[in-house]
């Protein structure tokens with residue numbers, strides 16, 4: 001099945017804090033050696049809980065966590081050798097940057113000369129040379145974050161966990177740090193399990209993304225696949241923009257189905273194993289809808305009045321009422337200048353069936 | 367001005383309260399330098415005649431064997447009780463800070479109950495209990511009794527500093543490979559130290575001016591300074607007591623300044 005050995009594996013892991021609500025439900029996930037895997041999901045979906053079970057601060061209610069193929073149920077956090085970066089940095093406020101970094105090395109009884117050298121190397125890695133005598137409160141948020149990352153790396157763990165490490169930074173700094181973390185990952189080749197609720201951050205940084213919702217994994221895939229081939233409605237709407245149409249299957253021919261949305265019939269790419277008469281949710285990205293195509297180009301072509309136009313700089317966002325949706329959005333690149341279409345205009349739109357994915361409605365998936 | 371009258375009344379009232387609170391102290395200090403064996407200001411003192419002022423009562427305290435023994439007792443009992451109360455109180459506060467602990471508020475209430483129970487009640491109770499163990503009229507008995515009275519202060523001050531302590535720091539320390547012992551001494555203790563120290567100071571002050579328990583439980587050998595003052599007032603009226611009182615006031619002042627300094631320090635640390 002998978003030729004590469006899994007570095008980290010969640011095997012049927014569930015977690016409940018109060019014995020009633022399951023915060024994480026039957027989690028099965030394998031992280032490959034050297035991979036950058038992101039847990040992405042809305043706040044409260046159980047991402048931190050997964051990370052804490054991996055670090056050893058929480059115990060699964062059932063199931064097993066394996067690291068390097070070995071179950072770690074009985075291994076306390078300090079013997080797991082995992083670097084952890086917390087969202088609030090959690091730097092030791094009473095120690096200088098240098099002491100923060102040497103802490104894990106002193107614990108390991110390294111020689112002083114060795115410690116000094118490794119601390120210097122770690123500071124170079126995060127580009128904070130010369131900061132070793134500063135106290136954490138004399139650093140900016142971004143610098144504190146770098147120290148936290150350096151501290152999680154200085155003892156050379158092969159696995160590093162990061163829980164929303166950039167959440168407290170402003171946008172510019174966040175993008176810069178995303179790049180820095182990517183660079184460090186490439187340089188060191190460590191396995192990183194990263195947590196964020198920001199889909200753009202997940203897309204920009206990860207080799208693969210595991211999308212969480214309500215304690216369950218919705219889909220695990222590389223960013224492109226998540227965007228182009230979402231398997232769940234939740235994933236389709238959580239990653240990027242999507243239009244949703246609801247209807248019932250009228251007919252199926254190979255992997256293309258025709259769907260009755262109430263007043264219009266749409267043909268779509270059948271992803272889910274659905275039969276004639278079943279309810280389906282169709283997803284179509286706003287940028288995949290063509291405005292005023294040459295008649296007959298697409299098997300899906302409809303006419304509708306423009307309800308609203310928003311000018312967003314590089315593109316226009318046009319809202320239409322079509323196929324039973326009162327809020328159908330299309331994106332028009334701003335190559336023609338705005339004013340090309342006007343509110344109230346009757347326009348023709350179209351899209352190919354392969355860009356329109358027919359999925360099982362989320363309500364039908366327990 | 368209409369508001370002026372109210373404001374002046376208010377100020378006068380404040381000054382009156384202040385005098386009421388501070389006057390006894392202000393009287394005791396100069397009287398302790400009296401050259402005569404009286405508790406009143408002599409004419410010479412009022413004229414600021416240097417001969418009417420002296421350090422004789424301080425000298426007599428320093429030379430008196432009973433006062434010396436009382437000082438040693440106060441320090442020995444105070445230090446030992448403080449050490450005990452600080453260790454126990456800090457451990458209790460650490461345990462009580464764990465949100466997963468069962469019956470937290472009940473234990474907390476029990477632990478701080480010595481603070482609200484009238485001392486005479488606890489003292490009487492301890493007297494009977496310790497007598498049956500043979501601990502009445504021993505230093506150990508008094509140390510245990512004072513430790514029980516001082517522990518609540520430590521629990522409260524350490525709990526307060528722990529509220530501002532980021533528990534993630536302990537998780538980080540563990541993830542970096544540190545065991546619980548090292549995590550505590552290298553990470554947690556330095557950060558909660560202001561709370562531990564001010565708790566210890568309160569515990570020491572409690573023991574240092576405690577008289578009721580000593581009256582019940584202490585024999586002649588366990589007389590502390592307050593107990594000796596008590597004896598002094600009843601048995602041998604001499605301004606030496608005023609000299610001791612002045613020394614205690616100086617100690618209290620030093621104590622309050624230290625606590626305030628610690629409080630500011632930890633407030634600054636919390637801001638950062």
Ligand SMILES: Nc1ncnc2c1ncn2[C@@H]1O[C@H](COP(=O)(O)OP(=O)(O)O)[C@@H](O)[C@H]1O
Nearest residue numbers: 017018023041042043044045046047048049050
């Ligand atoms: N220690 C805890 N005790 C009880 N409930 C918790 C604890 N930690 C998290 N939870 C609950 O678990 C749910 C998921 O939390 P979390 O794993 O932090 O989600 P995320 O990191 O995705 O926001 C939340 O509803 C939270 O209230």
Ligand SMILES: [Mg+2]
Nearest residue numbers: 044047048049
């Ligand atoms: Mg979280």
